Amino acid sequence: MASKVTSAVMRQGLGVLGVAVRTEKAVFAIAVLASGLYGGMTVASAWALGWATENAVLPAFAQGRTVDGTLWTAFLLIMGTAALKAIGIAGRRIFAGVVQYRMQARSRRDVTKQYLRLPLAWHHRHPTGQLLSNASSDTEAAWAPLAPLPMAVGVIVMLFTAAIGMVLTDPVLALVGFLIFPAIAVLNLVYQRRLSPLATRAQQLRAEVSEIAHESFDGALVVKTLGREALETDRFRRRAHELRDANIAVGRVRGLFDPLLEALPTLGVLIVLAVGAARLSSGAVNAGELVQVAYLFTLLAFPIRALGWVLAELPRSVVGWERVRSVLDASGSMEYGRTGLPASRPAALDVAGVHYAYGEAEVLHDVSFEVAPGRTVALVGPTGSGKSTLAQLLVRLVDPDRGGVRLDEVDLRELSYGAVAGAAALVPQQTFLFDDTVRGNVTLGLDVPDEDVWTALRLAQADGFVDRLADGVDTRVGERGTSLSGGQRQRIALARAIVRRPRLLILDDATSSVDPQVEAKILFGLRDSAESSTTVVVAYRMATIALADEVVYLDKGRVGDRGTHEELLARCAGYRDLVTAYEREEADRAAEDSTQEEEVTA
Known part of the structure; x- marks a missing residue:
């Protein structure tokens, strides 16, 4: 059951991210290219470090002197890859932020426009605190994975480049290092299954706390005049404590798995060094190649963690997006015609056979009257x-269930928006x-x-x-x-x-x-x-x-x-x-x- 829930969250979460990628294709592509540059230069820095070790550091120890040309070459290689890597980091973060904040702003605009389109009857059924949460914390949660997403996509380049680099340098050491990958994959899977329901619950409670807070503040006069401060405080405290416990549960899972995810690549490095030392003694590899492979393997922990950051945000993203979509997909938005009103003043009003009900309770029955200008x-x-x-009904905050209201002989439902x-x-x-x-x-x-x-x-x-x-x-x-x-x-x-x-x-x-x-x-x-x-x-x-x-x-x-x-x-x-x-x-x-x-x- 947990596996099905996790798979469903994964599919829904990737679907949400797909919406953002399709909406901001150009900016997202730039962010991914910058992340790819970062990943490529990170792997290149390992090669530069290995070349400097083999051609500058070890000869200096062996001969007791250095060659200026070799030192300058090593310096330029290391500094060049570092500069390009810095450009990649800056581009990745800037353009990932642009995608994220644009999507948040677009969702907020869409939600608030929908609030204005929906009739007053819909608003009567939804508490104000919930509507505030939809436009604020839910939109933030929906697009939270967009910040690490370009990095996660870009570092896949780094992952494959590093793996290819290790195989080309020494297939035996690469194979030894790759043995640790299945353990990392299993640990990540268990991590997501444990984290998804906890993160989902925390996001739901975050909205409920917002609803209670708004209701209490909005009704401050009633709360104070009736002496309900203690009761309202207790009501808020209980839900806030539930949110606290949910966040602690999320933090506990992260606190347990993060060290393990960090430790496994380190364990792989130790295994590579142990095997590499033996191969170095036999002459199968040189010191520069061993340094290069070990450094490349340390880099593999980062792309794995970057993917983990995206996956960790997906449950909250799905919950936030579902709550936003519940507003955007709400039915009952008011339709408008194209008719305008004549400029004459004052207006003639005609209420003809109006019926209106709140749910099953009809409050107006066949109401008819006219008002002359x-x-x-x-x-x-x-x-x-x-x-x-x-x-x-007379100002069209709601529409009648039957009958109509006419202004200057024009039904309000036929008037253009704003008329x-x-x-x-x-x-x-x-x-x-x-x-x-x-x-x-x-x-x-x-x-x-x-x-x-x-x-x-x-x-x-x-x-x-x-x-x-x-x-x-x-x-x-x-x-x-x-x-x-x-x-x-x-x-x-x-x-x-x-x-x-x-x-x-x-x-x-x-x-x-x-x-x-x-x-x-x-x-x-x-x-x-x-x-x-x-x-x-x-x-x-x-x-x-x-x-x-x-x-x-x-x-x-x-x-x-x-x-x-x-x-x-x-x-x-x-x-x-x-x-x-x-x-x-x-x-x-x-x-x-x-x-x-x-x-x-x-």
């Missing part, structure tokens, strides 16, 4: 009625700000003048507090905008949408942290703006809902009723109970506070 519609309904899901983002903007419930300046968070790379930034901030009722910040629009807001209040963050997020002058603006409870008076100013400002938008507001407050031209009441994923706020109050009991619940709660709380004050006074 420039009108404001409030989406109202109890928790779980599908309001936020519908908001995501929806250019015409519609969503301000979601959960406000996200980058660790950037106020200007950077509003523009997000859009090239707009400061005048437009301030106009957007004024419409969002954010210009007052931004002007009071230390550096105005150039003030950094901290990670996720932690230096600002919830209402301030919401207003900057709203300005971010407004500055793009959307023809359709969806506010998914985007002003929940803003007091009602400011919220009213925002909605009135949006309506009266010269660049007015068709607006859909997911709302709960009666004061907000009353500002809408029309209300669509969602109940259990269906359109329960639609009309003006006053019409629904009069005829829809469910709507009336929902929108008056907040006021009733406030009135009850005020009455309770008044009673307590009277009791204290008495």
Whole structure:
């Protein structure tokens, strides 16, 4: 069984390397040629050393003097091969690195592009920590063998050249030395079988540790407010210890086999020297030939180890590549048409028979309504009625299972890439700000003048507090905008949408942290703006809902009723109970506070 697993990993790993070789053929070929130069010059240095021993060193001992010409020849031979070998080393390392880092960069780009192509529903099924691991450690692991690969391929030249050189120098000594090869091959095979499953497990645990760490850091507020520091620390510690133990197991195997792989060629050298001494005494070989063969045999350990380095990285490479491929092969990427939108503004919105389900749970059932250009519609309904899901459908973060959403009579699925983002903007419930300046968070790379930034901030009722910040629009807001209040963050997020002058603006409870008076100013400002938008507001407050031209009441994923706020109050009991619940709660709380004050006074 272990043999089958190892063979499968070997085949898959070589397949992964084949992808890189085909992708970067020219650069990889240069790296291999440089490695071949290194290997050839390493063998040539053995010949140069043997020639210098026989023609310069031994005559010097025998005659008590040296010949300048011979010394210079030996010097030039040794230095020349050393210089060419250095060029080979530099070329091998540089171009092997180029291949490796290019493939890593290409994989990261492909993965992140796929993340952008995949619908939001796919992202809901995959934790953020896993996605980060796919784009970082998995891509690194997938292409890790590329660093030693050109060297391993190139030193095969050295292996065969050295073997041929030994045979030509003295076949008997070569045969004695080659007896050690089967032992090295068996040891390498056992090494790979032991190492493969351990390295695979370590790579999987590395991704799991990343997932837990990201989840804990992302939920730091929940962890701290609920006092779960010890539990989260323990959860992370357990998985980190598993990773530690897996890495130790990998290190233990390497620590056991590496000395053996180093010792066997050394044992071969001792055997060659022992036999060679006898043949030297009989005159079968001279001292230079013996030195040359012994030195060549010491070189054989390096190509064997270079091949071992590649094989040792293959299990991690296979696991990393499989995790990357799981993203690249993921289905459900959003398809785009070629249709553009007319330049008229604001937009007309038509939701026609929309159905949407999360798995088996259908949350929207045959939802239909229209919004005329420039009108404001409030989406109202109890928790779980599908309001936020519908908001995501309106900007095509997800596609409906049935039915369609049309903007200016064009189905969103027929629009070209970027057309929806250019015409519609969503301000979601959960406000996200980058660790950037106020200007950077509003523009997000859009090239707009400061005048437009301030106009957007004024419409969002954010210009007052931004002007009071230390550096105005150039003030950094901290990670996720932690230096600002919830209402301030919401207003900057709203300005971010407004500055793009959307023809359709969806506010998914985007002003929940803003007091009602400011919220009213925002909605009135949006309506009266010269660049007015068709607006859909997911709302709960009666004061907000009353500002809408029309209300669509969602109940259990269906359109329960639609009309003006006053019409629904009069005829829809469910709507009336929902929108008056907040006021009733406030009135009850005020009455309770008044009673307590009277009791204290008495």
